Amino acid sequence: MGLLILNGLANGLIVGGIYALVGVSLTLLYGVLRVVNFAHGEFVIAGSFLAFALFSGLGVPPLLALPVAAIAFFAAGWALYYVLIPRLALSDDPELMSFLMFYGVSIAAAALMLLLFGADSRSIDDTFSPVSVPLGPIYVSTARLVALGITAVLSLALAWFLFRTLPGKALRAAIMNREAIQIMGVDIVRLSAFAFALATALAGVTGVLIALVFPAFNPFSGAEYTIIAFIVVVLGGLGNPMGALLAGVIYGLAEQMATVFLPQAMAQIVGFAILIGTIFFRPSGILGTRSRR
Amino acid sequence: MALSSRTLEPADRIYFMLAALIGGVLLVYFALVPFLGGNIAFHFYLMLWITMASAFNVAAGFAGYLPFGYVAFYGVGAFTTAILVKKAAVPIFLALPLAGVAGLVLALLFAPTLRLSGIYFGIVNLALAGVCRLTITNLPDWLTGGSFGLQLGSRAEPVHSFYVMMAVMVAALATILWLARSRLGKALRATRDDPDAADMMGVNVPRIRLYGWLISAAFPAICGGVEAWYTNVVDTETAFNTLTTAKTVIYAVAGGLGTVTGPVVGAVAMVWLDELIWRRFPLLNLLILGVATVALVLFLPRGIVGTLLRRKPQWRRYVP
Numbered sequence: 001m002g003l004l005i006l007n008g009l010a011n012g013l014i015v016g017g018i019y020a021l022v023g024v025s026l027t028l029l030y031g032v033l034r035v036v037n038f039a040h041g042e043f044v045i046a047g048s049f050l051a052f053a054l055f056s057g058l059g060v061p062p063l064l065a066l067p068v069a070a071i072a073f074f075a076a077g078w079a080l081y082y083v084l085i086p087r088l089a090l091s092d093d094p095e096l097m098s099f100l101m102f103y104g105v106s107i108a109a110a111a112l113m114l115l116l117f118g119a120d121s122r123s124i125d126d127t128f129s130p131v132s133v134p135l136g137p138i139y140v141s142t143a144r145l146v147a148l149g150i151t152a153v154l155s156l157a158l159a160w161f162l163f164r165t166l167p168g169k170a171l172r173a174a175i176m177n178r179e180a181i182q183i184m185g186v187d188i189v190r191l192s193a194f195a196f197a198l199a200t201a202l203a204g205v206t207g208v209l210i211a212l213v214f215p216a217f218n219p220f221s222g223a224e225y226t227i228i229a230f231i232v233v234v235l236g237g238l239g240n241p242m243g244a245l246l247a248g249v250i251y252g253l254a255e256q257m258a259t260v261f262l263p264q265a266m267a268q269i270v271g272f273a274i275l276i277g278t279i280f281f282r283p284s285g286i287l288g289t290r291s292r293r
Numbered sequence: 294m295a296l297s298s299r300t301l302e303p304a305d306r307i308y309f310m311l312a313a314l315i316g317g318v319l320l321v322y323f324a325l326v327p328f329l330g331g332n333i334a335f336h337f338y339l340m341l342w343i344t345m346a347s348a349f350n351v352a353a354g355f356a357g358y359l360p361f362g363y364v365a366f367y368g369v370g371a372f373t374t375a376i377l378v379k380k381a382a383v384p385i386f387l388a389l390p391l392a393g394v395a396g397l398v399l400a401l402l403f404a405p406t407l408r409l410s411g412i413y414f415g416i417v418n419l420a421l422a423g424v425c426r427l428t429i430t431n432l433p434d435w436l437t438g439g440s441f442g443l444q445l446g447s448r449a450e451p452v453h454s455f456y457v458m459m460a461v462m463v464a465a466l467a468t469i470l471w472l473a474r475s476r477l478g479k480a481l482r483a484t485r486d487d488p489d490a491a492d493m494m495g496v497n498v499p500r501i502r503l504y505g506w507l508i509s510a511a512f513p514a515i516c517g518g519v520e521a522w523y524t525n526v527v528d529t530e531t532a533f534n535t536l537t538t539a540k541t542v543i544y545a546v547a548g549g550l551g552t553v554t555g556p557v558v559g560a561v562a563m564v565w566l567d568e569l570i571w572r573r574f575p576l577l578n579l580l581i582l583g584v585a586t587v588a589l590v591l592f593l594p595r596g597i598v599g600t601l602l603r604r605k606p607q608w609r610r611y612v613p
Contacts (some may be wrong), residue, residue, distance in 0.1 A: 036412050084591070091594040096359060099415055100546060103361075103539060104586025111579035223535065227423065230416050265431050272420040272427075279409065279417050 006138050008260040009253065014144045016252020017151030018206060018213055022225055023232025023244035025202035029240030031175035032195035033085065035098035039106035041225030042113070043200055047073065047207020048122075048217045049113055055124050062124055062212055066150070069204040077200025081193040108220065113219035121216035124166065147212045154205065155245050162241060171195055175239045230274045237285025247286060297315035304610040305474075312470055312613040315554060316463075323459050327452050327532055337455050337523060339564050341463045341516050345537075346545040346556035347465050348512035349385040354496040354550030355478060356505040357485030358407070361415040362422025363513060365403075366396045368532035370514030375443040376436060376514075389457070389518045390453050396514025399425070400507050407502050431580055442528025445521060461519060465512045466557070470613060472508065473553050481505045481552075513541075543586050549596025553613040 026040045037043075047069050054060040054068060084101065091097045128142035162168040173181045174191055182188050210217060210225075232251055236243030251274065258267040278285065326336045345367070352358045370392040377383040377391055406417050422494040429437055437443060480501045483491040492498050521527045540563075548559020566585075571578050593600055602609050 036415075084587070087591045089495060091590070096411060096415075097590050098593055099359065099361070099412060100542065101569065101587055101590035103542070104588075104590065106583070107536075107539060107586065108580055108583025111583055115576060115580065132583075172481045227420070230419075263431075265427060269427050272424045275420045276417055277422075279407075279413055283413070 003137060004260050005257075006136070008256045010135065010138060010140050011144075012253035012256035013249065014140075014148045014213060014252070015256055016249035017148050017155070018209055018248075019228055019232050019252045020155060020245045020248025021151055021202060021209070022229045023236060023248045024155070024241050025199040025206065026229040027233045027236060027239055027241055027244040028171070028175075028195055029199040029203075030233065031241070032171055033192050034095050034178070035085065035088070036095065036102065036136075037199075038099055038102035038223070038226060039109055040102075040203060040229050041222035041227070042106045042109035043073070043203035043222075044207040044210065044225045044229075045217055045219065045222040046109060046113065047204035048116055048211045048221075049207070049219075050122055050204065051208040051211045052117070052122050055126060061126050062208055063146070065208050066205055067166075069208045071240075072202035073204030074197045076204075077197035078193055080200070081196035085192065085196065106226065110219050110222055117219060119175040119220075121218045123216045124211045143212045147209045150209060155201075158202075159242065162174060167191075167194065175241075189261045228271065231271050233279050234275055235285060237287055240285055240287055243285050243287035250286070256286075295481040307611045308474075308613060311611060312553070315557075316466065316470075319466075319557070320459075320463065323462075325453060333455055334450050335564075335568060337451070337458055340458045340563065341480070341520060342540065342544055342560040342564050343421060344458075344462045344465045344512055344516050345541040346560045347469050347553075348509050348516075348609070349541045349545045350550055350552075350556045351469060351472065351481075352509035353545060354552070354555070355472065355481040355485065356502055356554050358410075358418075358502075358506070359415045359542075360509075361538060361542075362418040362420070362425075362523050364533055364535065365422035365425040366399060366510045366513040367517035367520075368422075368429070368529070369399050369425060370396050370517030371521040371527045371532040372437065372443075372517075374518030374521045375445055375513070378445050378522075379443050380436065383591065385522055389515055389522070392518035393511045393515045396510045396512075397507055398529065399449055399514070400510030403510075404503055404506065407499070421539070422533065426529055429533075430529050438469055438528065440528065440530075442526050442531075445525045451523065454519055458516075458523070461512065461515050466553070468508060468512075469553050473613065477501065477504055479581040510517070512596070539582075539586075543582070543589065545596075547589055547593070547596055549599030552598045552602065555596050555598040593599075 022044055024035055026192060029035065029037050029040075029141045050069050050072065051062045051065040055062060060068070078121070084105075088098055088101060090095050128146065131143060132139040132141045160168075161170055168193055170181065170186050171194075173184075174186070174188065174195070178188065181191075228251070231246055232248045235251060236245070236247030251271065254270060254274065255267065258270040262270070323336060323340060325331075327333060345363075349360075349363055352360050352363075373392040373395040374385070374388045377388040378385055383391070403418070403421055406414060406421070409417055472481075480491065480496045481504075483494065483496060484498050484501050489496050491501075517532065521532075544560040544563045545556040546559065547563050548557065549555030563585075567578070567582070570581050574581070587595075595603060598612070602612060
């Protein structure tokens, strides 16, 4: 039992790192643009499929796929922003309509991946040597440890970017007050396009990492990650990047510990319970002090 | 003021004449389908989607909630019907109203979420639908049939379930037609537009919202039951398929939320289009559905009827 718990903790940290990245990109998007990206999970899985295509087509290992995904998804996000968002802003209630629009995007993205890659579950069997590393009494797969390292580096880099650079500070300022930052002379359209591109790039990179950590993915895995992203974002407080990073790790640990103590299917309910509980009892999230409802 | 105590204004007369005309055409058309050798399956699902979209309209168009887990009512209704018929040998004509009751009970369980608004409500509702699916998946196999699903084993005549579906559709449309002109409907719209002002005017906001929510929940549950009876099989994958919510939302929005005719027009147009695409490009169907949704939000956010009414505001008094 002790070993199981240790294993759960290790896996919880690794999976939690992934969830933190999934959540932080979604929360950036919501915070800056006030749109709810229902297709976020599909963006993430598209990253996994990009890694899969690069590996099986050109033999590119997943670690090299990371920068490719970052650049490709940044560009795609930038373009998608200008196709979707300016027109959306004209509707009566952009925030609620965005939910519906990205619902459509998620269906279309899943269908596109289905057409390109088929319905089968895919995995990347690129193994590190050694396959697993002893960590005290337990063994952890090397791929997962590498992924954990990358998530940690990415999170720190993101935190540095948000708190120490001018564009990062502008992003946080836009989350706090979209109107005031325009008075300060920031081009909100370009900043929003940048936020969308950054969030999409993060989603793509996370997708590559998912290909390392989880055994398999298929075109319809996206919905799962969308729900996880929502849980993390709500738990961390809508539009709160640091909250989302913390909430991701907490949720990863909770989920993995739940699989240790509860039957498989019940463990899935834990996530939903966290989501509903947070919204009812602490709508501003774990780090939030003021209600954003 | 009671309706009987005043004479109908000309505008009201045109409104009800139009409603009767549209309703009559729909009724005669659908009633004749089995006799004229029409495609029963296609029209069965057309009526199902008209009902679903119209009932969704009560929550989304009248009350201002976007339940993104709307399929929960449908799935619970389907399983209630299947379990009652198969395990308790309840006759189908008793099981279907009980499915509606199950939908109402579920709506009451979800009622605390009505104090949320906007995306919070949408996200929580989505999560609750997930909880419903997982709960039913975790029930013992002898009750729900496990992953194989439940066979109802009733030798259902497609024509019978067709006419029952028609009755459900007529009931839903009549309810919404009444709602649109009733005190409850006006109070619902007032609550949607400005809850504080409505409260000030003496509207019991939580209660009004609950009534709207209950109306919106009963019909999808019955739809789920009728569909289970029609196809003779229920399983968690199809009964709680997210696409059911997606289609309901898309059809309702395509027609225009907040009007009686909107979801009907939207469902007819989109189901017909869906069928056309399905026949021509079966592989592209899902992709086109997604792209159509995006295009709809971007270019026709008020839907077909909603856009028409915006162009011709003076028609608002006459169009149901």
